[in-house]
Structure formats: structure tokens, C-alpha cells
Amino acid sequence: MSFLDGLAALAPTIGFFVLAVIILVSAWMVSHARRITHAAFFMVLVFTGVAGVFVLLGADFLAGGQVLVYVGAIAVMFLFAIMVSDLKEISDAETRARGAGTGSAAAGGTGTRKVWFVLAGLVTVGFAGLVLAALARSGLPAGAVGAAAGPGTTAPIARELFTTFLVPFELASVVLLVAMVGAIVLVAREREEEVE
Amino acid sequence: MGSYLDVLVFLLTGVVFVFVGLWAAYLFRPHRPNPHKLSTYECGERPFGGSWVKFRVRYYIFALVFVIFDVEAVFLYPWAVIYRELGLFGLVEMFVFLGVLVIGLIYAWKKKVLQWV
Numbered sequence: 001m002s003f004l005d006g007l008a009a010l011a012p013t014i015g016f017f018v019l020a021v022i023i024l025v026s027a028w029m030v031s032h033a034r035r036i037t038h039a040a041f042f043m044v045l046v047f048t049g050v051a052g053v054f055v056l057l058g059a060d061f062l063a064g065g066q067v068l069v070y071v072g073a074i075a076v077m078f079l080f081a082i083m084v085s086d087l088k089e090i091s092d093a094e095t096r097a098r099g100a101g102t103g104s105a106a107a108g109g110t111g112t113r114k115v116w117f118v119l120a121g122l123v124t125v126g127f128a129g130l131v132l133a134a135l136a137r138s139g140l141p142a143g144a145v146g147a148a149a150g151p152g153t154t155a156p157i158a159r160e161l162f163t164t165f166l167v168p169f170e171l172a173s174v175v176l177l178v179a180m181v182g183a184i185v186l187v188a189r190e191r192e193e194e195v196e
Numbered sequence: 197m198g199s200y201l202d203v204l205v206f207l208l209t210g211v212v213f214v215f216v217g218l219w220a221a222y223l224f225r226p227h228r229p230n231p232h233k234l235s236t237y238e239c240g241e242r243p244f245g246g247s248w249v250k251f252r253v254r255y256y257i258f259a260l261v262f263v264i265f266d267v268e269a270v271f272l273y274p275w276a277v278i279y280r281e282l283g284l285f286g287l288v289e290m291f292v293f294l295g296v297l298v299i300g301l302i303y304a305w306k307k308k309v310l311q312w313v
Contacts, residue, residue, distance in 0.1 A: 055200055065270045073266035080259035083251040158274030162282055166289060169271070173296035176264045180300035183260040187253060188307045 012056050019056070023049035036082055044075045061154040257309050268297055 026045040033039040047070040054063035161169055236243045275282075275290050282289075304310050 055203075061274065064273070068270055069263075069266055073263040077259045077263050080256050084253050084256050086250055154274050154277050158278040159281070161271075161274060162278070162286055162289060170289065170293055170296075172271070173268075173293045176267060177296050177300045180261060180264050180297075181303055183257055184300075184304050184307055184309050187257040187309050 019052045040078045047071045
């Protein structure tokens with residue numbers, strides 16, 4: 001096996017770890033960026049990274065949907081929400097206070113903050129345990145990552161969606177309609193206030 | 197996996213293109229700033245106030261309606277892939293789906309939220 005063949009075989013693994021680093025760093029930046037717009041753009045990067053993970057898993061339709069809906073629409077919605085709100089920047093004072101608080105909690109801390117830390121830790125450990133248990137039960141075959149790049153998942157998903165899951169599919173349109181009417185009602189109310 | 201390599205190359209080219217462009221401009225441009233050059237260009241008008249202004253909430257409706265029709269497009273794509281298999285049945289079920297969403301569009305139209313004031 002030549003060097004290039006070896007590299008090609010390793011590519012999905014390398015890709016996964018590169019994506020994992022991008023996702024984790026971006027996610028950290030979402031919660032630590034000072035400007036809220038920057039946080040929104042780092043969130044876009046998280047979404048894009050997750051789309052990459054879907055590609056590695058061979059879930060091409062899911063990857064496309066992720067890019068179209070999350071990177072496209074949801075990101076636009078978040079940016080518009082920032083545009084129409086007053087909130088622009090998480091102030092320095094607030095950031096510093098938060099940093100100091102974390103430090104003191106790590107050093108022993110007091111009261112409610114410590115309770116929250118313990119709770120967060122328990123939830124994290126519990127969730128990690130749940131994921132590991134699910135993995136152990138499902139018996140994920142070795143090398144599943146990148147192995148499923150078959151003829152594409154769109155047609156099988158479509159066959160299921162438009163026959164077996166026809167009713168949920170049609171109900172989805174009703175859910176979307178409710179969301180749209182809700183948004184219209186909110187905007188129409190603001191418009192009336194403007195006219196008054 | 198091969199076709200995704202094209203996507204990767206495309207992504208990387210896009211990123212590199214931006215940085216090489218900015219870097220090349222930095223290399224070649226003359227650098228003689230004055231207050232007028234450094235002021236924000238606002239269509240020839242004298243700029244006033246900050247650029248961080250609060251927009252009116254009515255802009256938000258366009259984002260929300262876009263999200264909804266974007267999700268609709270995601271459903272249309274797999275439908276189009278197996279359209280021939282589904283035949284008339286598929287056509288009818290998709291038109292039911294679209295019909296429900298058109299109700300929302302008509303409602304928006306009647307409420308005049310699509311009008312620009």
C-alpha cells in the first residue's frame with residue numbers, strides 16, 4: 001500500500017477530527033464572543049461542521065438539508081432577530097463578572113453557583129453515559145464512518161416519507177402554517193401600533 | 197466520497213480566494229489616508245449616527261416566511277427525485293402540502309404584511 005492509498009483510507013478519520021475541532025472551538029466561541037453578531041456567525045460555522053459530519057456518515061440528504069435549513073434559513077433568522085433587537089454586545093463588565101464567577105466556583109465557590117456546577121456536571125456525565133450505552137447496544141460496526149457512501153440516501157428517504165409517513169408529512173405543513181400565521185399576527189399588531 | 201472532494205476543494209478555494217484577494221490588495225495599494233477617505237461611505241451623504249441601529253420588527257416577517265418556504269423546498273427535493281415512481285398520487289399529496297402553505301401566504305397577503313410602507 002502506497003503512502004497515498006494510506007492517506008485516502010485515513011481521510012474520513014482525519015476529516016472527522018478536523019471537523020470535531022472546528023465544531024468545538026466554534027461552539028465555545030458562540031458562548032464567549034463579545035459581539036452577539038459574531039456569536040451568530042460562529043453558530044453558522046457549527047452548523048456547517050455538523051453538515052460535514054453528516055457527509056462523513058454517508059447521510060447526504062441530511063447534510064444538504066442541514067446546509068439549506070440551518071446554515072441558510074435558521075442563520076438568517078438569528079441575524080434578523082439580532083437586527084430587530086436592541087442587544088448588540090455583551091458588555092465588558094458582564095463578561096468580566098462571568099469570568100470571575102467561574103474562577104471562584106472552580107476554587108471552591110459559594111452557594112447557588114456551586115449547586116449549578118454540580119448539576120451541570122451530573123447532566124453531562126449522565127448524557128455521556130446514555131450515549132455510550134446506546135452505542136454499546138447498537139453495536140456500531142467498526143469503520144462505519146465514511147463507509148456508508150453508497151448510491152445516496154435521498155431516494156430511500158423519499159420513498160418512506162411519501163408513502164409510509166404520508167400523514168406526518170402532511171401534518172408538517174400544518175405546523176409550518178401555524179408558525180407563519182403566528183408570525184403574521186405579531187407583525188400585523190406592530191403595524192397597527194405604528195398607524196395609531 | 198470522490199464528489200465530496202470537489203465540495204471540499206470548492207470550499208477551500210472560496211476561503212483562500214478571499215484572503216489572497218485582501219492580501220494582494222494590501223500589497224499593491226497606496227496607503228495615504230485622510231479623514232474624508234476614512235469616513236464611512238453612505239451614498240455620498242455625510243454619515244450620521246452609528247451603524248448599529250435597531251431595525252423595525254416588520255423585517256423579521258421576511259426571515260420567518262423565508263424559513264418556512266426553505267423547509268418546504270427541502271421537502272420538494274426528495275419528492276422530485278422519486279416523482280416518476282409516485283405518479284399522480286405523489287402529485288396530489290404534494291399539492292395538498294403546498295395548498296396548506298398557500299393558505300398562510302394568502303393570509304399574509306390579506307393582512308397586508310407583504311406590502312412595503
